[in-house]
Amino acid sequence: MQREVGTLPLAPALRARLAAAGFQTAQELLDTGPCGLSKEIGISREEALEALQVVRQECHGDAARPAGGSGATRKYTALELLEEEQSQGFIITFCSALDNILGGGVQLSKITEICGAPGVGKTQLCMQLAVDVQIPECFGGVAGEAVFIDTEGSFMVDRVVDIAAACVQHCHLIAEAQQEEDHREALETFSLENILSHIYYFRCRDYTELLAQVYLLPEFLSEHSKVRLVVIDGIAFPFRHDFEDLSLRTRLLNGLAQQLIIIANDHKSAVVLTNQMTTRFGQSQSTLVPALGESWGHAATVRLIFHWDNSQRLATLYKSPSQKESTIAYHITSHGFRDVQPPAVTHSPEGPELNPRKRPRAEEEQQ
């Protein structure tokens, strides 16, 4: 194992000393032993022992991998990955047009980012997904639990109750129409209390708390192994105010993205992030672009942009590894995220004080 000293995960000061002393490969380090090492580079015996342990782990990790490997091995042939992907489910959004352009729904083990102007429906979709991930497998869901990390404080429990009640009712209708045994069994556990108790809610007030929460997430997920969805509602919010050092922000965001990909991959869960929009001033006009800069655009595997077209809400699939770009229209009803219904519903005439873009709420839909 001629692993170079520069490639081992040691502290930079230690690495610099090793390079100055002339050590080049890991094998030389192991041959020297802790006493020799501490004498050569002037560190204490305990530090030398620790360093050698790290080196030994890396080298034996290399040797163990071809022989069947530990859990950290992530080597596959494309054929194995294809079989895995085909057996994996999707998290449906209850809006069939959106599911179609996404290729079936929100994919597990990938990061999906939803960008949009305020009020367009990002948090609504997140709440819908937190309910939809729990749909039992016999109804076409993934039967998982959800983690909701909220940074903006926009999570409304009563709204989730509405969405969950509509979802349970939908499943009841399917079960009645099809009359199968496993449907009935599944419905016994798929109730409102159950749904709400399987959404794990975390509130993070600034970026330090968010980073800490994501750092602690793998432990949490290994205890709650049924979690299939991690939602971070408002990843832009803690990073956009009070941040003077922009290069630090880019570094932190990139580190965060890598951690999230590791979480998505190891625990086979979907990670959904919501982002805000900002204005970019061009030569002749200004355009709305997703916030957090150019490099953040590479973090998410799938990117959806929600926008308005007069009074219609549209969703554009902007970036995806397997689907073409397209735009569809969607609707937000009292039951949650839905397709656009054909225009049979009559609206009451809009009053001048209402937002002309939002559909006015009828009396019976208010809480």
Add this chain to the structure above:
Amino acid sequence: MVVLRAGLCPGLTEDMIQLLRANGIRTVVDFVSSDLEDVAQKCSLSYKALVAVRRVLLAQFSAFPANGADLYEELKSSTAILPTGSPSLDQLLDSGLYTGEVTELMGAPGSGKTQVCLGIAASVSLGLKQHVLFLDSTGGFTASRLYQMLRAQTEDEEEQASCFVLQLEALQRIQVVRVFNIYELLSALQELRDRLSQQVVSSMGPLKMVLLDSVSAVIYPLLGGRQSEGLALMMQLSRELKTLAREFSLAVVVTNQVTRDSSTGPLKPALGRSWSFVPSTRVLLESKEATWAKATPTQRAASLAKSPRQPTGIQVELDIG
């Protein structure tokens, strides 16, 4: 800067090393660059023994000058040009990807870098029947999209069954390793190097291509600020990639991001000036329209930003279909 150790070469004993060290000669460089008569006198060692040791050390550690003609012959016999599966991209790259070199694809998010990489992997695996190693650091590798591309490329075969067998074999020749930080990436490359140098002909047949998507995802968190190791690790990585490409005649393709200086500046490749010397060819992928409501969703423009063979600035149109 290798430290002198007993057993480094026959004739170099522990006592000799102690005596040399007492006189300030610790590494191989010190030894071969010092005056041996002087050393023999000061350390009271035999001159002949020292000369013998120096000869062996030079043979082991020095680089040998090569003749230009020999180099050319070697290049002609060992370099292969791998077609990328897309004729316009081949035209841009002067008929394809050259082995022994590092090629870089850069672009904004959604510009099609992962798609082009998947297309290259499909074409090399199906068309040339060579093995491909795909190092995925962004989680963007989608096997179903790769399968779709393979199906599109085997459309002209007559029999369904033989198509299917071809596709399966092609899928098995592509190995995917998911590496999400720099150390995992470096150990994956080290493992590859060990395997290739031992010539283990197991499931891994003749490897000709290594794709890394993307290099900036693993390096970005390390650069900048007061972290001094980020640059060192990036250069270590670049050295690994280049020596792998050169020693084992592989074509290495990496993808990179683009960033802006300020919110209105022009796009430039990420990872800075030091990285820009690493790839020998750089291709920039762009989508044709500026806004995100695209009229032609699968068309992209590829332009050559750096090349050792072609003039830069050539642009072609790509269909990532």
